[in-house]
Amino acid sequence: MTTKKRGQIDxxxxxxxxxxxxxxxxxxxxxxxxxxxxxxxxxxxxFGVLSLIAANPGINQGGxxxxxxxxxxxxxxxIAELEERDLIARAVVPSNRRAFALTLTAAGSAMxxxxxxxxxxxxxxxxxxxxxxxxIILIGLLRRLA
Amino acid sequence: MTTKKRGQIDxxxxxxxxxxxxxxxxxxxxxxxxxxxxxxxxxxxxFGVLSLIAANPGINQGGxxxxxxxxxxxxxxxIAELEERDLIARAVVPSNRRAFALTLTAAGSAMxxxxxxxxxxxxxxxxxxxxxxxxIILIGLLRRLA
DNA sequence: TATTGTTATACTCTATAACTATA
DNA sequence: TATAGTTATAGAGTATAACAATA
Numbered sequence: 001m002t003t004k005k006r007g008q009i010d011x012x013x014x015x016x017x018x019x020x021x022x023x024x025x026x027x028x029x030x031x032x033x034x035x036x037x038x039x040x041x042x043x044x045x046x047f048g049v050l051s052l053i054a055a056n057p058g059i060n061q062g063g064x065x066x067x068x069x070x071x072x073x074x075x076x077x078x079i080a081e082l083e084e085r086d087l088i089a090r091a092v093v094p095s096n097r098r099a100f101a102l103t104l105t106a107a108g109s110a111m112x113x114x115x116x117x118x119x120x121x122x123x124x125x126x127x128x129x130x131x132x133x134x135x136i137i138l139i140g141l142l143r144r145l146a
Numbered sequence: 147m148t149t150k151k152r153g154q155i156d157x158x159x160x161x162x163x164x165x166x167x168x169x170x171x172x173x174x175x176x177x178x179x180x181x182x183x184x185x186x187x188x189x190x191x192x193f194g195v196l197s198l199i200a201a202n203p204g205i206n207q208g209g210x211x212x213x214x215x216x217x218x219x220x221x222x223x224x225i226a227e228l229e230e231r232d233l234i235a236r237a238v239v240p241s242n243r244r245a246f247a248l249t250l251t252a253a254g255s256a257m258x259x260x261x262x263x264x265x266x267x268x269x270x271x272x273x274x275x276x277x278x279x280x281x282i283i284l285i286g287l288l289r290r291l292a
Numbered sequence: 293t294a295t296t297g298t299t300a301t302a303c304t305c306t307a308t309a310a311c312t313a314t315a
Numbered sequence: 316t317a318t319a320g321t322t323a324t325a326g327a328g329t330a331t332a333a334c335a336a337t338a
Binding site for chain 2: 009010011012013014015017018019020021022023024025026027028029030033044048051052054055056059063066067069112116119122123126127129130134135137138139141142143144145146
Binding site for chain 4: 293294295296297298299300301302303304305306307308309310311312313314315
């Protein structure tokens with residue numbers, strides 16, 4: 001053969017690194033996530049924001065940014081998009097008029113429920129090769145790296 | 147308190163999903179990787195390409211794209227950059243004049259060795275909370291998802 | 293001075309479609 | 316027709332610096 005084909009390629013240098021596997025698995029999850037969300041127009045970052053507001057009504061943008069480990073500057077577009085779509089509402093906090101208290105609208109709550117069901121199925125599909133115990137072990141190991 | 151502070155925020159919706167943890171850990175690895183490579187001007191994708199050429203001299207661009215699960219179109223810039231920096235060499239394959247056989251230059255080999263040492267230290271730092279056995283378990287679980 | 297949100301901008305990785313040249 | 320590489324372009328996530336309003 002003149003060139004190597006897939007599966008014959010030596011990836012031993014990369015195989016030793018956790019970062020390589022995390023990246024590959026993460027990219028696969030990204031692609032599957034996008035498929036699973038088809039029709040909702042909800043992306044990963046948007047779901048992260050929605051789910052945090054669902055569990056923490058009244059949270060502000062900076063709180064979400066800290067929890068999701070993204071920059072405040074990148075929250076602006078996400079929040080604006082969710083508000084334009086009437087999935088969240090912003091209310092000025094009287095005691096701190098710089099901040100907005102964020103809550104879900106009824107449509108936002110319904111969207112979160114729909115997304116949770118979709119993501120549950122997407123995860124079950126991607127993790128089909130692991131037992132329930134293994135899935136728990138995996139999450140536990142990843143949590144200790146965060 | 148008027149707003150929730152970091153650590154007081156409920157992330158339970160996200161915590162149940164492997165994809166969320168993979169993403170967070172992956173982002174942390176990305177940031178650390180960039181730090182670890184400071185001064186080399188080698189990014190993740192570039193190291194992936196270099197390491198595959200190191201282990202598979204003569205491989206072509208399509209073979210690398212398949213192995214790294216990236217698109218051929220995105221290889222063009224990476225390969226051009228590495229060639230401009232004299233880290234790799236391209237040779238037309240006589241039996242298939244569409245393809246280029248890729249090999250490392252001496253500078254490329256030295257760069258791979260330097261990067262391997264840097265990445266090894268970066269991984270040891272990020273994985274300090276895991277035992278050797280746990281690291282192996284983690285890689286094993288991630289490999290079964292790829 | 294510090295915090296909250298904002299604007300502007302840039303970088304990295306990934307993705308698709310259409311093209312050239314070879315096979 | 317199919318393959319190998321290329322071009323152009325776009326989307327998503329993340330990053331920094333500087334700013335206004337508020338505390």
